[in-house]
Amino acid sequence: MTDSRNPEALLVADKITRRFGGLLANQDVCLTLARGQLHALLGPNGAGKSTCINMLSGDLPPSSGRILFQGRDISGLTAAQRSLVGIGRSYQRTNIFPKFTVLENVRLAAQSRRQQPWRIFSNAMRQQWMLDKARAAIDEAGLGGRAERIAGVLSHGEQRQLEIAMVLATDAQVLLLDEPLAGMGSEESAKMVELLKRLRQTRAILLVEHDMDAVFAVADVITVMVNGQVLESGPPAQIRASIAVQEAYLGQEDSFHV
């Protein structure tokens, strides 16, 4: 199902469903992520956002439905294989190598693009292309100057930036970002929002986020999920105006009326 109206569609979820025993965590969810667009996924806790992103990244196989990357069915690929085709993901709970330096975290991400495991006598720190790629990603994520720090001692916000740097070092075309703003102060948040705006220009981004202000500030498309189903999907203005969305979800939140 390549969307004919949107030739740039990179990742398409076609009626993906996930059951956990009797529970329908996701039911017939359809999403289209296009290059140059930031697609935000909203919904109250338990709406199925995490299940959805897990299915897209390959951490969780769908019970039914298809996932297409550039028109090719990738539903059967593992998380590692999806990373190699160009889908990168960051995690809700910071998922880094805390004892390594920032550079080593990102260098490992870069190395994954040209794995030569049989070269057991070469020195990883003398492979210039890896280091160049890693440093470029670190700079792009706004961590320039932090490369030699141990990742575990970075501030929370910097660790979130590091996650993004790691995804960037894998040359991902599709970024699946699970709450990159969670736990950030307003200054850090603002920096991250600027970063997301820059990254969107050349990539497709799925953003799962609770911060309404941030979502409405950057999203091109918003999909609202409730009880494992898509309630409404469209541009921010349409979501803002939707009575269904307001009743189901946003009505409870004062922060929505900005």
Place this chain on the structure above:
Amino acid sequence: MKLDTSLVLKLLALAGLACVPLAGADFYTELIAKTLVMAIFAMSLDLLVGFTGLVSFGHAAYFGIAAYAVALLSPKYEAASLWLVLPASVGLAALAALVVGLFVLRTKGIYFIMVTLAFAQMFFYVFHDTPLGGGSDGLYLNVKPTAEIAGFLPFDLDQPTHLYYFILAMLVLVYAFLARVLQSPFGRVLVGIKSNEHRMQSLGYVTFRYKLAAFALAGGLGGVAGFLYSVVFGFVTPELLSWHQSGNVLLMVILGGMGNLVGAVAGAFAFVAMQEVFSMWTKHWQLAMGLMIVAAVLFMPGGLSAVPGRIKRALQGGSAHD
């Protein structure tokens, strides 16, 4: 130029080890030779436990398979060629590890520990209960392998001093090999798997393949130790594959401090030294040894390899809390 103290200390230790045969105390030379063999064994296990995060409780299997291979491949009353029997026994140990790894690496955590143990017990009973390995009495290696190539004999393993230096050279080789591998992209992936395997997968690494390669490599290097053991002692018994042996080498790695090759060597020396001292003292040496190990784990987190860093911090006047 800054003096690399760690390198200087390593070279000093090596020089000390090289001087051992000069003292002429055959008992101690043989004891240290045996310890060096265990040190190679411990380094091979450290690749799994300390660097890849795979706690194998069946590593003695590969040690034993290589040891048996030497005895089985050597003609009864003639010397086998070192250059054939060493790679063959190491290769067999690596092959066994590769096959076992295909199964055990599908499990994690406590299950991995149990399944590696189960496979090692299977190999134990193959040698213990079948005519292949001479049953519980084991096999003799009547003649040590010869290093002769085309009429030229570079060294003679029948001479204890030559054998000692051969073992020391193998220790240095295995150390250098592992140190090199660990700084390669392959080695960095193993350390990444230990730190956060899930993240490695989401970065595009098929971690199973890397772990399998590490498991086979560790099996092969454990086989180097098994080969040397067989040559030093001239006989093999099923006990070499027993879970006691797997447990002992694991304790050496823990004592030395996981994830540190020099630590593994130090752990082997500490372990053998405790064994010797306590068994001289008391009949209940295993109790004393157990207490020592519990104390070491409680009061020396990070093992022996963490000690120099603590001393350094203490000397610099900083607090040694951590």
